[in-house]
Amino acid sequence: MYVIEANNIHKRFGSFEVLKGISLAVREGEVVAVIGPSGSGKSTLLRCLCNLDMIDKGSIYIENEPMAHETGSGSVRYAPDKQLRKLCRKTGMVFQNFNLFPHRTVLQNITEAPIAVAKVGRREAEDYALYLLEKVGLSDKKDVYPSRLSGGQKQRVAIARALAMKPRIVLFDEPTSALDPELTGEVLNVIRDLARDNMTMIIVTHEMGFAREVADRVIFMDEGEIVEEGVPSAIFTAPRMKRTESFIGKVICL
Amino acid sequence: MTEYIFSILPSLLGGTLVTLEIFVITIMCSLPLGLVLAFCRISRYKVLSKSVGIYIWLLRGTPLLLQLFFVYYGLPYFGITLDRMPAACIAFVLNYAAYFAEIFRGGIQSIDKGQYEGAKVLGFTYLQTMFRIILPQSARRVLAPVSNEAITLVKDTALVYAIGVGELLRATKIAVSRDAVTTPFLVAAAFYLVMTFALTKLFELLEERFGAYE
Numbered sequence: 001m002y003v004i005e006a007n008n009i010h011k012r013f014g015s016f017e018v019l020k021g022i023s024l025a026v027r028e029g030e031v032v033a034v035i036g037p038s039g040s041g042k043s044t045l046l047r048c049l050c051n052l053d054m055i056d057k058g059s060i061y062i063e064n065e066p067m068a069h070e071t072g073s074g075s076v077r078y079a080p081d082k083q084l085r086k087l088c089r090k091t092g093m094v095f096q097n098f099n100l101f102p103h104r105t106v107l108q109n110i111t112e113a114p115i116a117v118a119k120v121g122r123r124e125a126e127d128y129a130l131y132l133l134e135k136v137g138l139s140d141k142k143d144v145y146p147s148r149l150s151g152g153q154k155q156r157v158a159i160a161r162a163l164a165m166k167p168r169i170v171l172f173d174e175p176t177s178a179l180d181p182e183l184t185g186e187v188l189n190v191i192r193d194l195a196r197d198n199m200t201m202i203i204v205t206h207e208m209g210f211a212r213e214v215a216d217r218v219i220f221m222d223e224g225e226i227v228e229e230g231v232p233s234a235i236f237t238a239p240r241m242k243r244t245e246s247f248i249g250k251v252i253c254l
Numbered sequence: 255m256t257e258y259i260f261s262i263l264p265s266l267l268g269g270t271l272v273t274l275e276i277f278v279i280t281i282m283c284s285l286p287l288g289l290v291l292a293f294c295r296i297s298r299y300k301v302l303s304k305s306v307g308i309y310i311w312l313l314r315g316t317p318l319l320l321q322l323f324f325v326y327y328g329l330p331y332f333g334i335t336l337d338r339m340p341a342a343c344i345a346f347v348l349n350y351a352a353y354f355a356e357i358f359r360g361g362i363q364s365i366d367k368g369q370y371e372g373a374k375v376l377g378f379t380y381l382q383t384m385f386r387i388i389l390p391q392s393a394r395r396v397l398a399p400v401s402n403e404a405i406t407l408v409k410d411t412a413l414v415y416a417i418g419v420g421e422l423l424r425a426t427k428i429a430v431s432r433d434a435v436t437t438p439f440l441v442a443a444a445f446y447l448v449m450t451f452a453l454t455k456l457f458e459l460l461e462e463r464f465g466a467y468e
């Protein structure tokens with residue numbers, strides 16, 4: 001069974017087709033890294049998988065349940081609202097810009113959704129939040145507001161917040177791109193730990209070394225298409241496609 | 255002098271009570287009504303959003319005094335006759351709700367869309383997102399403009415004098431005419447200043463409380 005399965009998804013903004021038929025299936029425990037030039041549709045792909053953007057064609061299944069599927073006439077039908085929210089709770093999302101709630105403390109940021117959405121008791125939610133904060137190394141920050149945190153700390157809280165809903169898969173959209181270089185390590189370490197714990201993840205990243213190290217599979221996207229995919233060693237050392245080779249050549253030189 | 259001031263105090267205080275009554279009723283009703291109108295204004299339903307847009311345009315685009323006259327003197331022609339005080343309160347609530355609606359709309363729309371997305375991926379419904387995430391942050395941002403409006407309202411209450419409601423200014427004017435002195439004006443001014451000062455302090459406290467996270 002796949003945790004998430006997208007078949008031939010298309011997405012357009014106006015007349016501009018951003019995703020031109022992407023198919024992607026992720027197995028439990030698998031870590032998929034998505035790389036590709038800016039504007040190639042990586043963020044849009046993740047946003048479609050967690051229902052922040054709606055697809056125009058194709059289908060998306062989460063643990064075999066349809067989030068969106070194509071009807072006979074070729075249009076896409078999404079699951080009813082309630083079902084949709086239930087399915088989307090199985091996917092966690094970590095944004096480039098964290099999107100923490102500034103009016104909530106670190107602890108409240110993490111417990112807000114479990115209490116309000118998953119209807120977990122406050123005590124239980126807090127206990128789990130404290131456990132997660134320890135995992136990301138921020139136990140001492142539980143009562144401060146996000147404005148007092150560094151970028152790296154914010155992102156670690158955002159990861160804890162996503163994990164608090166016990167998602168089956170976590171999507172990362174360039175989790176370290178908004179960070180000062182010296183702060184990327186602490187965030188990558190947390191993701192590394194998750195990989196070690198067999199968390200299923202899709203990670204959009206420009207950190208090629210990191211992708212190579214943690215990913216089971218690397219997907220190279222360009223202009224809304226998957227150009228090439230394979231195990232990291234193959235993609236990074238022996239790409240089959242010219243476009244992959246030139247992209248990797250460029251980023252490694254940088 | 256002090257003796258004279260003491261002699262007019264009861265009637266001025268009585269007027270102040272009516273002023274405060276109009277103020278409290280207007281605030282209590284126009285804030286929630288303004289919030290509802292703001293939601294309508296940003297709604298995807300074009301008819302709703304457009305109608306509320308027209309409502310806001312009408313009420314902000316014409317004098318409050320005219321609206322007051324319309325409710326008190328005009329509505330009877332449509333078969334609705336209201337006493338002075340209800341007429342005054344209705345006109346004020348409808349007018350202030352329009353101003354608050356625009357302030358709230360601005361406050362809601364100033365929140366980064368990342369907040370909506372962060373909430374959505376965690377499974378919040380639209381209403382949960384609004385009440386738990388968006389509005390608490392908007393509250394901080396609208397406090398200053400709301401405070402401005404509240405202070406304006408204290409002074410606008412004097413307009414109801416025009417339809418004969420016995421508020422502070424009317425009580426003052428009666429004393430001035432009767433005793434042929436101007437002292438009551440100064441006392442009334444002091445009353446208004448005390449009320450607006452108290453409001454300013456109250457909003458400063460609120461801003462501190464709501465801004466604790468910054």
Ligand SMILES: Nc1ncnc2c1ncn2[C@@H]1O[C@H](COP(=O)(O)OP(=O)(O)O)[C@@H](O)[C@H]1O
Nearest residue numbers: 013016018036037038039040041042043044045
């Ligand atoms: N909401 C939107 N409206 C219009 N165009 C968009 C929108 N979001 C993304 N795009 C366009 O889609 C393309 C792919 O964007 P994106 O998925 O963010 O790429 P990536 O994450 O790979 O850099 C870009 O050209 C971008 O301008």
Ligand SMILES: [Mg+2]
Nearest residue numbers: 042043044174
């Ligand atoms: Mg992107």
